[in-house]
Structures are given as structure tokens and as C-alpha cells.
Amino acid sequence: MTFEHNTLDQVTTWVKAGHVSDFPEDGGSSILYKDQQIAVFNFTTINKWFATQNLCPHKKQMILARGIIGTQGEEQTPKVACPYHKKTFSLETGENLNGCEDSITTFPIKIEDDTVFVGLVEEK
Amino acid sequence: MARIVIVGNGMVSYKLCEKLVEKNSSASITVIGEEPRPAYDRVHLSAYFEDENADKLTMAPKDWYNGNGINLITSEKVSQINREEQYVTTHTNAKYEYDYLVLATGSSAFVPPIKGVEKKGVFVYRTIEDLEMMMAYGKKASSAAVLGGGLLGLEAAKAAIDMNLKTSVVEFAPRLMPRQIDEEGGLLLKNKMEDLGIDILLGKATSNIEGEEEMTGMAFSDGTSLDVDMLIISAGIRPRDELGKEAGLEVAERGGFVVNSLMQTSDEKIFAVGECASYENMIYGLVAPGYDMAEVVAEQIANDNKEYTFTGCDMSTKLKLIGVDVASFGDPFCDNIPHYPISINDKKNGIYKRINVDLEGKKLLGGILIGDADDYNMLHQMFINEMALPPHPQDLIIKSSGEEGGAGMGVDALPDTAQVCSCENVSKGDICCSIKDDGVTDINGIKAATKAGTGCGGCLPMVNNILEDTLASMGTVVRKEICEHFPYTRQEMFDLIKVNEIKSYTELLEKYGSGGGCETCKPLVGSLLASIWNDLILKESTIQDTNDRFLANIQKGGSYSVVPRIPGGEITPDKLIVIGEVAKEFDLYTKITGGQRIDLFGARLNDLPLIWERLVDAGFESGHAYGKSLRTVKSCVGSTWCRFGLHDSVGFAIEVENRYKGLRSPHKLKGGVSGCIRECAEARGKDFGIIATEKGWNLYVGGNGGANPKHAVLLAGDIDKETVIKYLDRYLMFYIKTAEPLQRTAPWQEKLEGGIDYLKQVICEDSLGIGEQLENDMKILIAHYTCEWKAAINDPEMRKRFTHFSNDDSHDPTQKFKRERGQRFPVAW
Numbered sequence: 001m002t003f004e005h006n007t008l009d010q011v012t013t014w015v016k017a018g019h020v021s022d023f024p025e026d027g028g029s030s031i032l033y034k035d036q037q038i039a040v041f042n043f044t045t046i047n048k049w050f051a052t053q054n055l056c057p058h059k060k061q062m063i064l065a066r067g068i069i070g071t072q073g074e075e076q077t078p079k080v081a082c083p084y085h086k087k088t089f090s091l092e093t094g095e096n097l098n099g100c101e102d103s104i105t106t107f108p109i110k111i112e113d114d115t116v117f118v119g120l121v122e123e124k
Numbered sequence: 125m126a127r128i129v130i131v132g133n134g135m136v137s138y139k140l141c142e143k144l145v146e147k148n149s150s151a152s153i154t155v156i157g158e159e160p161r162p163a164y165d166r167v168h169l170s171a172y173f174e175d176e177n178a179d180k181l182t183m184a185p186k187d188w189y190n191g192n193g194i195n196l197i198t199s200e201k202v203s204q205i206n207r208e209e210q211y212v213t214t215h216t217n218a219k220y221e222y223d224y225l226v227l228a229t230g231s232s233a234f235v236p237p238i239k240g241v242e243k244k245g246v247f248v249y250r251t252i253e254d255l256e257m258m259m260a261y262g263k264k265a266s267s268a269a270v271l272g273g274g275l276l277g278l279e280a281a282k283a284a285i286d287m288n289l290k291t292s293v294v295e296f297a298p299r300l301m302p303r304q305i306d307e308e309g310g311l312l313l314k315n316k317m318e319d320l321g322i323d324i325l326l327g328k329a330t331s332n333i334e335g336e337e338e339m340t341g342m343a344f345s346d347g348t349s350l351d352v353d354m355l356i357i358s359a360g361i362r363p364r365d366e367l368g369k370e371a372g373l374e375v376a377e378r379g380g381f382v383v384n385s386l387m388q389t390s391d392e393k394i395f396a397v398g399e400c401a402s403y404e405n406m407i408y409g410l411v412a413p414g415y416d417m418a419e420v421v422a423e424q425i426a427n428d429n430k431e432y433t434f435t436g437c438d439m440s441t442k443l444k445l446i447g448v449d450v451a452s453f454g455d456p457f458c459d460n461i462p463h464y465p466i467s468i469n470d471k472k473n474g475i476y477k478r479i480n481v482d483l484e485g486k487k488l489l490g491g492i493l494i495g496d497a498d499d500y501n502m503l504h505q506m507f508i509n510e511m512a513l514p515p516h517p518q519d520l521i522i523k524s525s526g527e528e529g530g531a532g533m534g535v536d537a538l539p540d541t542a543q544v545c546s547c548e549n550v551s552k553g554d555i556c557c558s559i560k561d562d563g564v565t566d567i568n569g570i571k572a573a574t575k576a577g578t579g580c581g582g583c584l585p586m587v588n589n590i591l592e593d594t595l596a597s598m599g600t601v602v603r604k605e606i607c608e609h610f611p612y613t614r615q616e617m618f619d620l621i622k623v624n625e626i627k628s629y630t631e632l633l634e635k636y637g638s639g640g641g642c643e644t645c646k647p648l649v650g651s652l653l654a655s656i657w658n659d660l661i662l663k664e665s666t667i668q669d670t671n672d673r674f675l676a677n678i679q680k681g682g683s684y685s686v687v688p689r690i691p692g693g694e695i696t697p698d699k700l701i702v703i704g705e706v707a708k709e710f711d712l713y714t715k716i717t718g719g720q721r722i723d724l725f726g727a728r729l730n731d732l733p734l735i736w737e738r739l740v741d742a743g744f745e746s747g748h749a750y751g752k753s754l755r756t757v758k759s760c761v762g763s764t765w766c767r768f769g770l771h772d773s774v775g776f777a778i779e780v781e782n783r784y785k786g787l788r789s790p791h792k793l794k795g796g797v798s799g800c801i802r803e804c805a806e807a808r809g810k811d812f813g814i815i816a817t818e819k820g821w822n823l824y825v826g827g828n829g830g831a832n833p834k835h836a837v838l839l840a841g842d843i844d845k846e847t848v849i850k851y852l853d854r855y856l857m858f859y860i861k862t863a864e865p866l867q868r869t870a871p872w873q874e875k876l877e878g879g880i881d882y883l884k885q886v887i888c889e890d891s892l893g894i895g896e897q898l899e900n901d902m903k904i905l906i907a908h909y910t911c912e913w914k915a916a917i918n919d920p921e922m923r924k925r926f927t928h929f930s931n932d933d934s935h936d937p938t939q940k941f942k943r944e945r946g947q948r949f950p951v952a953w
Contacts, residue, residue, distance in 0.1 A: 022930040026630070026641075027666025029930040035937070040930075045633065045640045059953045062928075062938050063682055066670050070642030073608070081643035083670035083678055088643070 008108045011119035017051070020114045028080070030054045030065035031118070038107065038118055039065035041091060043078055046071065050091035051107040051118045056082040058101050064089070072097060126151040128425060129212060129220050131202045131367070132228035133157025135166060136398035136414035138183040140226060143418055145192045147426035153194045154220055156212070158201040159251060162186055167411055167580060169279070172255050181252070205371040207391055224393055226421060227381060229364035231399040231409070236271075236359055240333030245354040249280040258356065262287040265353035269293070269342060271330060273300040275443070277358040281322055282446045284356065292323040292350060294342065299326060304441070304452040308469055309492045312476045316448045316495070325350070361409055363400045376402035385433035387420050395421045403434060411579065412546040413437035419549065438508060438546070442493075442500045442582045449497035454490025454507045455480065463489050466518050470495075477521040479503065486513055493521075501586035502535075505542050535589045536597075536877070544586055547579025552590055559594045567591065597877025604864060607644040609637045614648065614790070614865050621649075622656050629653070629667045647672065648865050651752055654788035655860050658908035660915055661751075661788075662922050671750035674926065675912055676732055679725060681939050681950035682928075684732060686712070686724040687749035688739050689785060692759045692777035692797070693720025702742040710735055713947045718829075719756035719794065721747060726948050728935045729928050736913040745911040748786060752866070754793045757781035758806065762799030762816070769799035770816040776845065777805075780814070783849070784856065786909045790863040790872075793856070794828070808836045811869040812852060820844050825855055825883070826873035834870040837880050840888050850899065854887045857898040 017031045023042040030039050037054035054062045067080040069091070078091040087101055094103040108119035128144070128151045130137050137155060144153060157163070164181040172181060179185075189196035201215045211221040233248035235241060245265070247258045262268065268284040270277050273295030284291040293300070299310030300317070314324045332343040333355065341351040363380035367373075374382040374390040380402030387395045398414040399407060408414065416434060423429040440453030455461065458480045467478035475495035482489055488507045493500055503520060505511070514520065538544075540553030558564045558573040570587055571577050577584045605611050610632075612620065617632075626632045629649045633641055646667035654661050665673045676684035688703065703722055707714045710731055712724040727735055749755060757780045760766065762773030777797040787793065796807030797814045807813030813824040819842040827836030840851055863872040876882055885891035916922045928936045940951040 018931050024666050024925065030928060032929045032932040032934070037929075037936075037938075043640065045630070061680075061682055061953065062936050063670075066673070068643040068646050068667070068669065069640070070609075070646065071640035072642065076639050078640065079642070086643055 008119065010121045011108055013120045013122050014110070014117040015120055017109075017116040017118050020111060020116055023116065026069065028065040028067065028069065030062070033118075033120070036120075037062050037065075039080070040109070040116060040118065041065075041069055041080065043069055043091070046076070046078065048078065049109045049111060049116065050078060051109040052080070052089070052091060052094060053105045055104070056084065056087060056101075057096075057104060058082065058087045058099075059084055064104070126223040126425065127221060128153045128224050128226065129222040130155045130226045130228055131212065132230055132364075132398075132400070133159060133163045133196070133198065134228060134230045134398065135163055135183060135411055136230070136418050137226075137228035138163035139415045140228065140397065140418040140422055141189070141192070141194055142184075143422035144426055145194075147422055149422070149426035151224075151425055154197065154222075155189070155194060156197045156200050156202050156214065156220065158199065159253070160199045161252070162189065162196060162198065164252065166250075169249075169252070169255065172252060176259075178252055202367060205367055205373075205394070207371055207394070210393065222393075224395065224425060227367065227389070227394065227396040227400055228398050229367065229400045231361035231363050231407070233357060234360040234362040235357055236330075238330050238333055240335070240339065241357075243333055243335055243339040244337055245335070245339040246333060247354065247356050249276060249283070249356050249358045255283070258283070258354070259287065261354055262289060265289060267291070267352045268354045268356060269350060269352040270356045270358055272358040272360065273297070273324070273326070274303065274358070274360070275301060275441075275445075278317070278445045280356045280358045281317070285320070285322065285446070289354075290323075291321070292325060292352065293317070294325045294328050294330060294344075294350070296329055297326070300324065301450070304456060305450070305492050305494065306457055306478065308467070309476050309478065309494050312469070312471070312474060312494050313445075313448065313450065316474055317446070320446055322446075361399060361407070363402065363407055365400055368396075376405055378402070378405065378407070380407050383434075385420075385435060386424065386430060387417050387434060397421055404436065406436070408437055408439075410437075410439065410441065412549075413439075415547060415579075416549060440504050440507070440546075442497050442504075443580075449493065449495060449500075451493040451497040451500040451504075452491065453500065453504045454488065456490050456492045458489055461489060466521065468521060479517065479521055481513065481517050485517060488513060488517075488520075491521075498585075501544075501583060505538055505544075505586075509539055509542050511537065511539075535586065535593050538590075544590065545574075545576035545579065545583045547583075548575040550574045550576035555587060555590050556594050559591060560598065565591075565595065593877060596875060597882070606648060606865070607642055609633065609639045609641050609645050612636070614652070615862055617649065618652055618656065618861055621652055627653070627657065627659070628664055630664070641667070643669075644865075651788050651790070651865075654753075655905075658786065658788070658905045660910065660912060662912060662916055662919075665925065674729065674732060675746060675750055675916060676727065677750050679950065680953055681941070682936055683726045683728055683939060683950065685749070686727050686732070686735055686739075687717070687721055687747035688744035689747040689781075690721040690756075691781040691785075692757060692774050694759075694774055694778060699742060699744070702738065702744075706735055706738045709738075711948050713949065717749075717756075720758050721749075721756060723749070726941065726950065728939065729926055730933070730935055732926050733917050733923050737917050740911070740914050740917060745785070746913040748912075752789055752791050754781070754784040754787045754789070754795070757784075757795035757797060758810070759797045760799050760802075760804035762797075766799060768802060770818065771799055771821070773797040773799035773805065773814075773816060776814065776821075780849075780852070783906060784852075786912070787856065787860075787905060789856070789860050791866050791868045793869070809833065810836060812836065812855065814848055817842050821848050823848050823851055826869045826880075828868050828870045830868075832870070836870075837873075839880070839884060851887050853902040854895055854898040855883070857902050858883075858886060858894075861898075 015033050023029050025044040028039050028041040030037050039052050039054040041050040054064050069080050079088045081088045088097045089104050094106045110117050163183040202212045203215050204213045213219050233250045267290040269292045270280045273293050281293050300313050329345040331345045333339050334341045343349045365375050368381050376382050381389045381396035383396050383401045389396050397417040420434045423432045442451035463480045469476050477493050479491035480489040538552050542552045554574050577587050647669045650667045670678050713726050715723050717723050757777040759774045759777035763769030794810045795812045796805040796810040798805040798807045799816045808824050809827050813836045815822045822841045823839045824836035825839045827834050941948045
């Protein structure tokens with residue numbers, strides 16, 4: 001099973017991540033789906049939700065969900081900072097914003113009736 | 125009411141009007157100028173080429189003259205002075221009576237008597253009108269020559285380059301700027317000019333300007349020639365003294381109205397200022413001496429003060445010539461003075477510096493800087509104020525690698541009387557006053573309050589240094605904004621939160637910030653909120669760094685370490701057993717820390733509340749090892765057991781640790797208490813160290829270990845316990861309020877201007893009168909202390925956060941451990 005794609009039209013499975021209240025305001029928490037760890041962020045200040053891989057590519061730690069989220073620059077790019085060495089990644093594109101680490105995978109996310117769903121691409 | 129008539133409307137004339145207005149002179153003032161516009165800034169004339177905007181160069185618009193009751197008459201030339209009846213007449217036969225007449229007629233360009241100088245295409249470089257004519261002519265020309273390789277000549281060359289003309293500079297002397305710089309400097313400058321595409325012809329006497337009606341070239345006395353379409357003459361100035369000759373005023377041999385130190389001409393009712401005045405046979409062709417002369421006259425007219433006199437002026441100068449820094453000060457040559465020259469000639473980087481030092485090596489006599497004049501202000505001040513030189517004067521011009529700024533001395537070494545802005549005659553003391561007494565905090569404020577830096581602007585870097593230095597000496601942190609989301613310094617944020625009673629990050633962001641915050645401002649505000657309200661940091665946990673969010677220290681593999689508080693390092697066997705049992709149950713690696721406590725590593729997120737439940741039950745509290753807050757107060761065993769001990773160091777350490785536990789600060793805080801001078805607690809390596817003496821305690825502050833170890837320095841000696849606590853309350857609170865983010869006490873203290881002496885005044889003598897306030901602020905924080913872990917485990921909502929997955933109770937399955945030396949280790953990443 002791989003989760004390489006992250007565009008909306010490729011989603012094959014919408015995974016239920018939990019109730020909106022399971023995710024702290026302006027913060028994140030990780031969910032486990034099969035053997036995959038996904039970081040889910042509830043960015044209350046800008047009223048948006050994001051989902052990315054939980055693994056920080058720098059030291060390969062399952063940690064991003066515990067990072068501080070924020071925005072960067074005039075475009076107000078939403079980002080997360082890894083707690084270990086403050087590597088920051090765009091929550092939209094997954095790109096490393098302050099270095100040359102590999103990008104992280106980002107996933108489509110949607111809220112229906114206060115339930116959070118993350119969109120995955122699973123091989124049949 | 126005295127009637128003052130000022131002839132001429134240049135920069136010095138304007139400055140005289142400005143000074144008279146400032147001094148509330150009751151005189152009625154009439155200014156008569158032959159140019160069509162009000163006074164403008166001739167120093168920056170070449171800027172006119174960049175945008176052809178004459179208004180930008182204007183010193184003050186006509187409205188300013190009207191508004192101040194000054195009668196400004198332009199395009200009118202004074203043609204005669206009647207000294208007997210005290211009036212002047214103009215070329216339109218208008219008549220103006222005066223009680224005092226001020227001649228500020230300035231100078232005109234000196235045009236050498238060369239054959240053909242009247243031909244079309246020959247210009248002088250003096251007024252905006254000259255420039256306009258040059259520019260019009262330059263449109264059909266392809267090349268230009270400048271006659272004169274002095275300061276103004278090179279300025280004119282820049283103008284020609286800006287007009288896209290192939291440009292040559294012709295100089296009679298064997299080097300450029302012969303009056304300011306020496307041969308080596310001149311050679312370097314020549315190379316730099318040539319790099320910019322300007323041809324430099326030296327040692328050339330022009331014998332003829334060739335061509336019919338329009339000039340086509342120049343012929344030199346050595347038989348060579350130059351084909352060129354236009355010529356800009358910049359061969360020096362000639363004082364405009366023609367009015368005086370007719371009126372019988374004494375005129376100097378080399379031109380100019382002869383004046384005494386009160387700027388009076390041979391007729392005491394008539395003054396002369398600026399470039400038309402000759403003081404001790406010298407014409408001062410710079411603006412700063414002209415302003416000084418204006419002050420002398422203004423004092424006499426407005427305040428009847430004859431004490432303030434003109435005594436000559438330092439001709440030091442710094443400017444940027446076509447992008448090349450050139451400066452000279454004092455006596456750049458010292459041709460007839462015994463001296464040692466020290467110079468560097470860095471041909472690779474195009475830098476030449478020379479200083480002239482007296483034979484005893486004590487004083488600076490003068491110098492030259494080309495290519496890099498950053499040190500000019502400092503060197504110039506050392507020269508003017510006859511400041512003592514450092515042991516190795518060469519350090520003044522040679523920057524050691526990795527060091528910023530050469531001149532080896534800071535602005536704090538300058539005396540208050542040092543003149544910083546020579547254009548406006550502003551001293552360091554004036555600038556400091558505007559900062560300290562009038563509360564000015566930025567460059568623009570200083571410009572408005574003192575006028576410093578409003579002339580040539582060359583002193584602005586130094587003014588800025590004085591500003592930063594003075595602000596720092598007042599305990600104000602030089603403006604360092606937090607991040608893109610908050611345009612404030614840490615100290616401003618502190619005040620915003622406190623004054624407006626802000627209790628959450630979200631509220632602060634909404635009211636004073638922008639965007640969505642970031643990993644810099646969020647934890648910082650979290651720390652400030654805790655420093656001010658000492659509220660539970662768990663309430664808004666997602667703004668905290670992971671350590672503060674989960675009240676533990678993150679380690680490799682995503683596990684955390686746990687440090688219970690062991691005040692003063694004293695622990696009962698029962699408590700030791702509990703720590704052992706907890707460690708065993710949760711398979712935690714244990715290690716004794718440097719701060720006399722026990723660290724338990726490898727705790728998984730989900731286990732943290734369970735571990736703390738056990739510890740809190742046994743009477744432990746959070747050790748705040750995860751926070752920018754008080755860590756431990758280390759102690760030696762003290763007088764209780766030790767045969768050398770003077771007082772009970774352990775008891776005092778426990779008292780102090782319990783007093784400040786949970787105190788949030790810009791960075792971590794550590795303390796130590798030693799029972800005697802042997803200092804077994806290594807207290808002087810801490811942010812605060814208390815050492816027993818025969819008479820009481822010595823209190824040391826500002827030490828740390830780490831990358832830059834620092835010993836704490838004595839704040840107060842032989843004081844009793846109550847005084848130690850009082851001073852510590854004040855010291856810590858002062859630090860918390862004024863330090864920068866993540867700045868420990870040692871660097872904070874070092875950056876405080878006045879250092880430890882200043883701190884002693886603030887803390888021990890209460891020089892700022894804030895002692896009581898600081899103590900009260902500390903009392904509030906102490907009163908609000910709660911153990912964060914006790915609160916967390918008793919609140920189900922808070923407990924809920926301590927899980928790795930929100931949809932699964934399991935630990936992070938990717939965490940890997942191994943066993944070594946009988947304990948559990950994380951697998952290396």
C-alpha cells in the first residue's frame with residue numbers, strides 16, 4: 001500500500017479521522033490508519049484543516065503532529081515546524097520552507113457533520 | 125526693531141534665517157537673492173541629474189519665509205551698498221535700508237584665463253541653472269571633459285557620466301584631489317575612476333580651447349590634445365566680493381571680505397558669512413564652517429552675544445565620489461610636522477588607509493581613507509577630541525578577521541562634548557540628552573530634535589551607534605522585532621500583554637498581530653503570558669514548544685524525559701525509593717543530572733500522566749526541566765555537616781528554589797548556594813550564586829556554563845538572607861522584563877550599558893525607583909504558583925492530550941529501544 005498521491009481527484013478512500021474536538025485548536029494530532037501515521041491539523045485561526053505525513057524527513061521521526069503551526073510570508077503559507085530541529089514544511093504543498101529536506105506528503109481533508117475525513121489513495 | 129538685510133540666498137543665508145527664527149529674534153529680515161528660487165542644497169547638486177527635481181534640493185520653500193515674517197526677494201541683484209546712509213540698492217533701483225547688513229554672496233566658479241574659454245560648450249558647475257544648460261547642451265554631445273580633479277571636479281565628472289558622455293578629467297597637479305589626499309591615495313582613486321570608465325589626465329596645463337564657435341577639443345602645453353565636445357570647468361571657487369570693492373570694504377588678497385572672529389567686515393555694521401568671507405586669509409569652501417559663521421552672526425543679532433566667535437574650522441571631510449568612499453581629516457600630509465605615518469594599501473580590494481600619529485604614539489594628527497571610510501567618524505572624533513590612542517594604533521585601520529568595524533573603540537569612549545554632526549554642530553551630549561530627557565527612540569526623532577544628520581548625513585552611522593548605545597545604557601533593548609506576525613520587541617509585547625490584560629495568544633494575535641503566528645512568536649508569547657500571569661501553560665498548549673506542551677523534555681525517538689523537583693538536591697530515602705520504583709515500572713533509563721536531581725528517560729507520551737500520578741502521590745512536583753524557567757538551585761552540604769561551612773547552604777537553597785519554582789523567564793535559570801568560599805556548589809557558574817561569608821552572604825549574578833562559560837559577578841556583599849531575597853526578586857524580575865527572547869542573564873547583563881555598576885544602582889540603590897514594583901510583580905507570580913503536573917493529571921480534558929494517536933490508545937509503534945548497561949536506550953537515529 002502506498003500513499004504517494006495527494007490530489008483530490010485521485011482519492012479512493014475517505015478515512016474517518018475522528019471528531020473535530022479530537023484535534024486541539026490551532027494544533028495537531030496524529031491518527032493511525034492500518035500501519036500509516038497521518039498528522040491532522042486544525043488551523044482554527046485561518047479556519048482550515050490540513051493532513052500530512054507524520055514523519056519528519058530530516059531525522060525520520062514520527063513527530064510532525066506535535067509541531068507548532070503558523071503562517072509564513074505575505075501569501076500566509078500555512079506551515080508546521082518540527083519540534084526537533086524546527087524544520088518547517090508547507091501544509092499545502094509539503095515543501096520544506098527553510099532548508100532542502102524532502103517534501104512531505106499532504107492529503108486532502110474534509111469535514112462532514114463535525115467528523116474529520118482524510119483522503120487516501122489505496123492500490124486495489 | 126532692527127532691520128536686517130541679507131544679501132544672497134544660498135545655504136548659509138538660509139541657515140542664518142533659520143537660526144534667527146529659532147532664537148526668536150525680533151529683527152525684521154529681508155533676504156535678497158539673484159537666483160530665481162529660494163535657497164537650495166548645493167552640496168548635493170549632482171543629485172539633480174538623477175531626477176531633475178529642484179524641489180528636493182530646496183532648503184525651505186517660499187512659504188517658510190512668508191510664514192516666519194521674512195521678506196524673500198528673488199531674481200533681484202544687489203548692485204550697491206551705501207554705507208553712510210545704510211541702505212542697499214538693487215539692479216531695479218529698489219532701495220532697502222538696514223541696521224545690519226549680512227553679505228552671504230557666496231562664490232562663483234573660478235574660470236582660468238584660457239584662450240577660447242568663451243566658446244560654446246564651456247560650462248561652469250555651480251548652480252541649478254548651470255546644470256540645466258549643461259544638460260541641454262549634453263544632449264547633442266558625445267564626450268565631456270572636466271577641468272579640475274578636485275572634489276567638485278569629480279562630482280562634475282559624475283554628472284557627465286550620468287549624462288551618458290564619454291568623460292575625461294583634466295588636472296593640473298600630478299594627482300587627483302591634491303589638497304585632500306596623498307600620492308598613493310591619489311593613485312588608487314585614479315585607478316578606481318578609470319575602472320568606472322573615466323579617463324584621468326594628470327599634470328596637464330590647458331593652453332587653448334579649440335574650435336570655431338563651438339568648442340571641439342582642448343590643447344595642452346605639452347603639445348598633446350584632447351578631442352571633446354564640451355568642457356565643465358571646476359577649477360576652484362572665487363568669492364563674490366565685488367560689492368565690497370566699490371563700497372570700500374577691505375577685501376583679502378586672494379578674494380573675499382576680510383572678517384574678524386565676530387564675522388564683522390571692516391564696517392562693523394556689515395557682516396560677511398560663508399564662502400564670500402575671508403577669515404585669516406582663508407576661504408572656507410565647505411558648508412559646516414558657513415553654518416558656524418551664521419551662528420556667530422545670529423547670536424549677535426538675536427542675543428547681543430559677542431562671546432561666541434568663529435575660530436576657524438576643521439576641514440575634515442568624507443564623501444562618496446561616484447560610489448567610492450573618500451575621506452580625509454586633520455592634516456592628511458603632515459609635511460612639516462614630525463610624525464609616523466601608518467598605512468595600508470590593499471590594491472586587491474581597492475582600499476587605502478593612512479593615519480598620521482605623533483612621535484609619542486599618543487595622538488592622531490590626521491589621515492586619509494579611500495575605498496572604505498567606515499572608520500572615518502570614529503577616527504575623526506579621536507583626532508578632534510585628542511583622544512588617547514590604543515596601544516597599537518595600527519588596529520585603528522586594520523580590521524582583524526571576523527571583527528566588525530575597525531576603529532577598535534566604541535562610541536561610549538567619546539566625551540559628551542564631541543561634535544558628532546559638524547554641519548549642524550551637534551555634540552554627542554546633545555544627542556544623548558534628546559534620548560534620555562525627551563524620550564527620543566529613533567533616528568528620525570533625533571533628526572527632528574537636534575537636526576543632527578540633516579546636513580550631509582555623513583554622521584548618521586555614528587548617530588545611530590550613539591542611539592543604540594544610549595538606549596542600551598537606559599536598559600532599553602534596541603529594537604528587535606519578534607517576527608513577521610508581531611512588529612514589536614519582546615519588551616513591548618510584555619507591556620502590551622500586561623497593560624491590556626491579555627490572557628491568551630489568540631487574543632493578542634487578533635488585537636496586535638497579523639497572519640497565523642509561527643513557531644517563534646507562539647512559544648515566546650506563551651512564555652510572556654506565564655511570566656506575567658503565571659497561569660497554567662497547559663490552557664493554550666498548542667502555542668508551546670513540544671516540551672512545554674507535554675511538560676517533559678522530548679528526546680530521540682519521540683520519547684520524553686521526566687525530572688521531578690528535588691529542591692537544593694536534598695531528598696529522603698523514601699522519595700528516592702519512589703523514583704526507583706517508578707523508573708522500574710515504566711522501564712525508564714535513570715541518570716543523575718548536573719543540577720543535583722534525577723532524570724528519567726524514555727517515557728512514552730501516553731505514560732506521562734501515569735508516571736506523574738505516582739510521583740505527585742509521593743509528594744513530588746514538576747521540576748520544570750522542560751521550561752524556560754527556574755531549574756535547580758544547587759547546594760553544597762553547608763554548615764550542617766561540613767567542618768568548613770559557615771551557614772546552612774542547603775536550607776537556603778531549598779528556600780530559594782521553592783520561592784522561584786515555576787518562574788517563567790526569557791531563558792532557563794539556574795542558581796547555587798555555597799556554604800563557604802570553597803564554593804563546592806559552583807554557584808558562580810549559575811545565573812545567580814549565593815556564597816556564605818563570615819558576616820552574611822555574597823550575591824553573585826549573571827553566570828552560566830555552556831558554550832561561553834561565565835562567572836557570575838558580585839552584586840552585593842555581606843548581606844543578610846532577607847536582603848538576598850529582596851535583591852534576587854528585583855534582579856530576576858528586571859531580567860524577565862527587559863531581556864531579549866532566549867537571552868540568558870550573562871549576555872543580558874553584558875549588553876546593559878554600564879554593566880554591573882548600572883545593575884547595582886538599579887537593584888541595590890533603586891536608582892530607577894522601580895524596586896518596589898519589581899518586588900510586587902514577583903510576589904504576584906509566587907502567589908500564583910501551581911504544580912503544572914498536579915493540575916494536568918487531575919483534569920481529564922488535559923490528560924486526554926497525552927496520547928500519540930487521537931484515534932488509537934497504542935504507543936507509537938515506530939519507537940525502537942535496545943538494552944545497554946542494564947538500562948533501556950533509544951536506537952540511534
